[in-house]
Amino acid sequence: MEEHRNQSDTDALLEELLRETEEHTPAEPDQPPVPEEPGECPAEPVSDPEPEPESDMEKTQSFQSVKHVQEEHAEAGQEKHAQEHSRKRPVANSAKRKHPKQSHPSAKHGRVHAQGKKRRRTNLPFVLVWTTIVVAISVVLSVGLLAIGKDMYAVDKDTTEKIINVPENATTDQIAQMLYEEDIIRIPRMYRLVSKLNGSDGKYVAGEHVVSASMSYETLTSTLTKPVKAETVRVTFPEGITMLDAAKLLEENKVCEASRFIYFFNIADYNYDIFKKMPKSSDLKFYQHEGYLFPDTYEFYVGMDPELVCQKIFMRTNEIISEGKLEDLDMTYSERMEELDISLDELMTLASMIQREASSVSSMKLVSSVFWNRLNDAETFPRLQSDPTSKYVEDVIKPNISVANDAIYEAYDTYKCIGLPAGAICNPGRDAIEAALDPTDSAFYYFCADTETGEIYYAKTDAEHEANLEAIRNHTKPSDNLDAEAGQERPDEDDDAE
Structure with missing residues (x-):
């Protein structure tokens, strides 16, 4: 009984599969009817032979064949569906589906390798x-x-x-x-x-x-x-010495050659403050650094390099100018120069004139006052008329200049040039420098000196000045010689004639 029921179930399943197969199998197109020829009898329909009953084995094979056909049909349907779906998607996605995922181990290795490359590309900028x-x-x-x-x-x-x-x-x-x-x-x-x-x-x-x-x-x-183990020599430069005389003194003491010292002294440019304040070289200057050899006693080596000699002198000059202070005014040299509105070069030039004109320290400030009074009234007194400037031209410049130059001569001679000369005419000491920075307050515009006694006579007017000169020539004492405390009045313009 049970075998019969199982056989019935199997038959029913086969019939259902066959029915589905027929439904999915496309029908063949109908053949047009073949026309009958005249005179022929219609053909009798041929009936199909009745099928023989299938055995259990044949039914099983048939079932497997139908199942295989259905699987192929299902796969074909899926491929057709995928093709239709791909037509609706972008080309990029379609291109991706052309290479279906592989389940082979090499595919997995390829993905890992690609990811490694990607990581390396990501880390490249950092590296x-x-x-x-x-x-x-x-x-x-x-x-x-x-x-x-x-x-x-x-x-x-x-x-x-x-x-x-x-x-x-x-x-x-x-x-x-x-x-x-x-x-x-x-x-x-x-x-x-x-x-x-x-x-x-x-x-x-x-x-x-x-x-x-x-x-x-x-x-x-x-x-x-x-x-340092070397032979040394002490050399003293007196106040008011010229560069030319200082060079001769060095050569006499076997320190260095005079010509080489003059050359290196005038081209020197050291890292000192005074060089920052010096003007650029001038064509009208005879010795560019005349006035910057500070008078003092120096110790040099015998046979010393002239550049080192110059450096040592400039070092001392820089020390005096940079650290100098006017005790009466409680001001440094630099502060006073700024207040008077004069440059370092103008200061050294004026101080050199005071040094050569004054016979004593006590007379320096009064001589300075005469020069300052004239400089402050340049319209009335355009020229300073200092004899030592003319003497410098005759004794120093002309004998040592290689080619005669009238422009230089006139630039130094204060009887011809306006205001201060082109440069210093000697090397002033500390007293002359301070006298130039702090003159006595006076009304004098003239002075003259007795070369035999060294006494200086001052005057407010040209007439007084001429009278003083006449008295000196006659070896008599001028009656109108005033001391530093007198002459506080400014002379009238009618009495300013030179």
Whole structure:
């Protein structure tokens, strides 16, 4: 019974499958009827033979065949549906579906490899940035180390010698700063380190030492910790000395040749404040730096380099001008120059005239007042009319100038030029400089001196001045000689004739 029921179920399933197959199988087109020829009898319909009953095996095979056909039909339907769906989508998506996903292990490896490439492409800018930073730091460090090495070992540095004056009990920091300010070294911190490693700290010898930027740091520490062993000579430059006479004095004491000293002194340009205030060279100046050789006693080496001689003198002059102070006015030289509205060169020129005109320190301020009164009334007194300026032209310029130059002669002669001469006519001392900055308040416009007694006579008018000159010539004392406290009145214009 049960076998019969199972057989019935199987038959019903096969029939249902066959029915579905027929429904999905496209029907063949109807064949047109074949016309019958006349005279022929119509053909009798041929009946299909009755099918023989199928066995269980045949039914099973049939079921499997139908199932296979249905699977193929289903796959064909799916492909057709996919093709229709792809026509509706963009081309890009269609292109993607042309390569269906693969389940093969190599496909998975390809995806992993592609993702790795993508990650590497994403990290590339970061790697480039870090590489650039590392290279830049390396270059900077290399350049820095090269600069330090070149400075420490004085590679390609200036060979000009300079004088360094080491003060008593100077520290390494102070000496390093001095060397830095003189352009001997560029890295004070490294010099301090070398000094410490060499055991030079606390061993520096006070006094003057000759050094140059071409010395290595080790050589500098060795030089500055040893006393200078050389023959020295003391030379005194008196107040009012000319550069020409100073050069002769140096040569006489075997310090250096006079001509070389004059050459280097006039082209000098050191890192001192006075050089920042000096005007540029002038074609009307005979000696460019006449007036800047401060009169004092100096100690030089025998056979010393003339450039070092000049540096030592300028160092002293710079010290006097930069640190000078007028005690009565409680003002520095620079402050007073600014108040009087005069340049450093004008100050030294005026001071040189005062130095050569005044016979004593007490008369310098009164002589200064005469020059200032004339300068402040240039319309009435355009010329200063100082005899020493004319003498400088005759005694210094003309005998030593290579080609005669009337323009230079007139620029120095205050009987011909307007106002101050083109440059200083000697090298003034401290008293003359301070007299030029702080003159006595007076009404004098003239003065003359008795060369035998050194006494100076002052006058407010030209008539008084001529009377003083006549008295000197006659060896009589002028009756109208006034002291510094008199003559406070400004002379009338009618009495200003020269």
